[in-house]
Amino acid sequence: MSGVRAQQKEKTRRQIINAALKQLSAERSFSSLSLREVAKEAGLAPTSFYRHFSDMDELGLTLVDEAGLTLRQLMRQARQRIAKGGSVIQISVQTFMELIESNGNIFRLLLRERSGTSAAFRAAVIREIRYFTMELCDYLQKANHLDADVAYIHAHAAVTIVFGAGSDALDIDDKEEREQLAEQTIQQLRFIARGALEFSDRRKVSKKFR
Amino acid sequence: MSGVRAQQKEKTRRQIINAALKQLSAERSFSSLSLREVAKEAGLAPTSFYRHFSDMDELGLTLVDEAGLTLRQLMRQARQRIAKGGSVIQISVQTFMELIESNGNIFRLLLRERSGTSAAFRAAVIREIRYFTMELCDYLQKANHLDADVAYIHAHAAVTIVFGAGSDALDIDDKEEREQLAEQTIQQLRFIARGALEFSDRRKVSKKFR
DNA sequence: CATAACAGCGTACACGTGTACGCTTAAATT
DNA sequence: AATTTAAGCGTACACGTGTACGCTGTTATG
Numbered sequence: 368m369s370g371v372r373a374q375q376k377e378k379t380r381r382q383i384i385n386a387a388l389k390q391l392s393a394e395r396s397f398s399s400l401s402l403r404e405v406a407k408e409a410g411l412a413p414t415s416f417y418r419h420f421s422d423m424d425e426l427g428l429t430l431v432d433e434a435g436l437t438l439r440q441l442m443r444q445a446r447q448r449i450a451k452g453g454s455v456i457q458i459s460v461q462t463f464m465e466l467i468e469s470n471g472n473i474f475r476l477l478l479r480e481r482s483g484t485s486a487a488f489r490a491a492v493i494r495e496i497r498y499f500t501m502e503l504c505d506y507l508q509k510a511n512h513l514d515a516d517v518a519y520i521h522a523h524a525a526v527t528i529v530f531g532a533g534s535d536a537l538d539i540d541d542k543e544e545r546e547q548l549a550e551q552t553i554q555q556l557r558f559i560a561r562g563a564l565e566f567s568d569r570r571k572v573s574k575k576f577r
Numbered sequence: 578m579s580g581v582r583a584q585q586k587e588k589t590r591r592q593i594i595n596a597a598l599k600q601l602s603a604e605r606s607f608s609s610l611s612l613r614e615v616a617k618e619a620g621l622a623p624t625s626f627y628r629h630f631s632d633m634d635e636l637g638l639t640l641v642d643e644a645g646l647t648l649r650q651l652m653r654q655a656r657q658r659i660a661k662g663g664s665v666i667q668i669s670v671q672t673f674m675e676l677i678e679s680n681g682n683i684f685r686l687l688l689r690e691r692s693g694t695s696a697a698f699r700a701a702v703i704r705e706i707r708y709f710t711m712e713l714c715d716y717l718q719k720a721n722h723l724d725a726d727v728a729y730i731h732a733h734a735a736v737t738i739v740f741g742a743g744s745d746a747l748d749i750d751d752k753e754e755r756e757q758l759a760e761q762t763i764q765q766l767r768f769i770a771r772g773a774l775e776f777s778d779r780r781k782v783s784k785k786f787r
Numbered sequence: 788c789a790t791a792a793c794a795g796c797g798t799a800c801a802c803g804t805g806t807a808c809g810c811t812t813a814a815a816t817t
Numbered sequence: 818a819a820t821t822t823a824a825g826c827g828t829a830c831a832c833g834t835g836t837a838c839g840c841t842g843t844t845a846t847g
Binding site: 582585586589621622623624625628629 | 822823824825826827
């Protein structure tokens with residue numbers, strides 16, 4: 368089993384995936400893509416599509432996985448930058464905004480399918496975001512010595528804010544406006560961090576005096 | 578001009594709008610609705626649709642307006658409740674959650690079209706949400722004596738959190754889980770309020786010593 | 788070397804779509 | 818009372834869709 372065959376198959380599979388990603392845009396959602404269009408873009412006969420995916424849905428779930436992977440790579444990248452010193456919040460937001468600029472369509476996919484019509488898609492996206500949230504929660508718990516529940520609420524809020532900002536950023540072309548949005552987002556995250564810290568501290572004090 | 582005719586026209590116009598709203602659900606987005614389906618549900622021949630809307634898009638924008646109206650009614654209701662006393666944050670979140678429970682599909686429409694494929698739809702939704710944000714901004718500025726820019730950042734963050742929570746709530750059936758989500762959202766809003774207040778105060782102090 | 792497996796193609800079909808066109812019928816206008 | 822306006826209907830058309838089916842040529846297996 369040299370794998371020449373399997374190798375070819377994997378290659379055209381990627382062609383299908385890339386064809387779908389290429390067709391995604393601000394004006395084109397995944398659900399508006401047809402099997403025939405994707406196949407054509409991939410240089411395939413419509414019926415050959417089935418040799419790789421039984422459904423457009425199956426392709427869609429694959430794309431969501433792909434997007435999740437991109438998200439996790441992003442996190443790793445942010446951690447590396449943070450390790451080299453600098454404001455955690457600032458670096459995180461900046462890194463996230465870079466993602467939106469370079470991979471807007473992948474992020475759009477996540478945003479759209481999160482509130483889409485397929486329960487399976489929604490679940491898949493939510494799973495990716497939850498992973499994101501949990502990682503942040505862990506970090507906050509260790510770095511800021513927060514209670515577990517406070518850390519979770521904090522992390523959840525921060526992720527909501529960042530994704531919301533990402534959503535806004537997608538509709539902004541002007542670079543300066545984008546930076547303004549980033550600055551605003553940073554400020555919002557600081558508010559949350561401040562509030563969480565204070566609530567956490569207050570609780571510790573009341574424990575101490577009990 | 579007694580208006581018997583105009584009255585009839587308005588009536589079937591509403592039938593079309595209601596037909597569309599009725600067909601919206603977790604599994605069915607507006608963009609997946611066909612002109613023929615809507616016409617059928619409204620008890621009309623497909624071609625008669627054009628007597629009222631030139632396009633499905635035009636109907637869609639009407640629905641977004643309708644949703645915006647619902648949102649503004651919600652705000653008025655919340656203000657009335659707040660005037661009778663009680664925690665502002667708690668009442669706001671509770672009122673918002675009631676909207677999601679009773680008008681889930683209208684809220685879904687807003688959420689989906691905010692990241693949808695039509696620029697006109699996105700703009701319309703963003704306009705409604707901005708109105709929402711500005712109202713809150715005004716309130717915060719007056720009630721908490723915040724700086725204008727801090728108030729805006731605060732309001733924007735709060736709206737993002739509340740809409741995010743609404744989005745999450747749509748996928749939760751269990752009542753207890755929903756209440757837990759509401760509780761968590763309230764806590765998040767408190768974090769933000771705390772943080773904003775502290776930042777605002779600190780700035781005032783530095784001004785005083787200048 | 789014979790044979791089985793299988794990626795990819797082309798044809799074909801039934802179905803749902805938007806919408807152009809002309810007609811009917813009842814209200815509004817003159 | 819005569820005429821115009823316009824909501825609603827039915828027919829008809831071209832088009833894009835998913836996918837069943839059988840075929841071909843190449844690779845893998847025995």
